[in-house]
Amino acid sequence: MKAYFKLQFSLFNRKIKEIGLSPLLGYGLTFLIFYGISFTLFSLTEFAEYIYCLIAIALISKLSESGRNDFLKTVFSTNDYRKLRIVENLLLALPFVLFLLFENSFLLVLILIPLSTFLSIFNFSNSFNYTIPTPFGRKPFEFLVGFRKTFLMFPLAYFITYQSILVGNFNLGIFSMLLITIVVLTYYSKPENEIYVWNFSLSSKGFLMNKIRTGILFLTLLISPIIISLIVFFPEEITISLVFLMLSYLYLIAMILAKYSVFPNEMNLPEGILLFASVFFPPLLLIVIPIFYSKSITQLNFILDNDSH
Numbered sequence: 001m002k003a004y005f006k007l008q009f010s011l012f013n014r015k016i017k018e019i020g021l022s023p024l025l026g027y028g029l030t031f032l033i034f035y036g037i038s039f040t041l042f043s044l045t046e047f048a049e050y051i052y053c054l055i056a057i058a059l060i061s062k063l064s065e066s067g068r069n070d071f072l073k074t075v076f077s078t079n080d081y082r083k084l085r086i087v088e089n090l091l092l093a094l095p096f097v098l099f100l101l102f103e104n105s106f107l108l109v110l111i112l113i114p115l116s117t118f119l120s121i122f123n124f125s126n127s128f129n130y131t132i133p134t135p136f137g138r139k140p141f142e143f144l145v146g147f148r149k150t151f152l153m154f155p156l157a158y159f160i161t162y163q164s165i166l167v168g169n170f171n172l173g174i175f176s177m178l179l180i181t182i183v184v185l186t187y188y189s190k191p192e193n194e195i196y197v198w199n200f201s202l203s204s205k206g207f208l209m210n211k212i213r214t215g216i217l218f219l220t221l222l223i224s225p226i227i228i229s230l231i232v233f234f235p236e237e238i239t240i241s242l243v244f245l246m247l248s249y250l251y252l253i254a255m256i257l258a259k260y261s262v263f264p265n266e267m268n269l270p271e272g273i274l275l276f277a278s279v280f281f282p283p284l285l286l287i288v289i290p291i292f293y294s295k296s297i298t299q300l301n302f303i304l305d306n307d308s309h
Helices: 001-017 023-044 048-064 067-076 078-102 108-119 141-150 153-167 169-186 196-198 204-233 235-261 269-280 282-301
Strands: none
Touching: 001 023, 001 078, 023 048, 023 078, 023 169, 048 067, 048 108, 048 153, 048 169, 048 196, 067 078, 108 169, 141 153, 141 169, 141 204, 153 169, 153 204, 169 204, 169 235, 204 282, 235 269, 235 282, 269 282
16 A cells, blocks of 8 residues: 555656656645635635535545546455545545644534545446536537536536625635636646547638637536626626636636647646746736747647648
């Protein structure tokens, strides 16, 4: 069991190095981002501790995927397997527990720790993911696959919106919109096989415009219950609601273009820095988007047969 965790630690360090960071810096940035988001959430609503626990449980449940656990059962004895599952669930819960302790949410800690342990006995079949109906067709595979992997985040986001209306907290509703946007952005974090791009009978520009249109259409579909609710129940904040909606679109466009700016490779440190910087300084998107667009056209020209269009 010890060797398993050493292997996971080594693999995680390797992933950090692959994006151009030292492990120490990678852990530091992860710490700052995690607790920065945590502080932001707790500053928005008095219900933050409950939302926080739901997010933790949703992440921990990912470790119960049957494929990986079936493999672990073939490697470890029954006793070691049970111990391993409990330990890895508790390790994932640990950052959430520490922040809840910092916020004096002792009752939630007493709930989260036993629940994390309890979840270790469950396996969730992969086949279940593929039976979940989606509001999308087969064309936007990013949404089709991504939605089925992250579907629990959407009821959570809509519940947060409901709470924002219930307590009259507009900022909490904006947080739920941003939560969905962040989830959707993760759908574009991994490049698909080159053959899926090559099959498109489009120019590089047409391919990118098609991707962007599709992304905006389905992001709108997912966000519409939130934005409509905010406009109806907080009409005095309609301008701010629309500004954040536009920002969600711009970040989606930037993410799509960043993905294809280095295609067929994965995004690396330079793309990550530009995207991260634009989160804290949105006007930077006016520079980042054209840069990524130009690079995307160059990269896609090597794959798409533009002479035939």
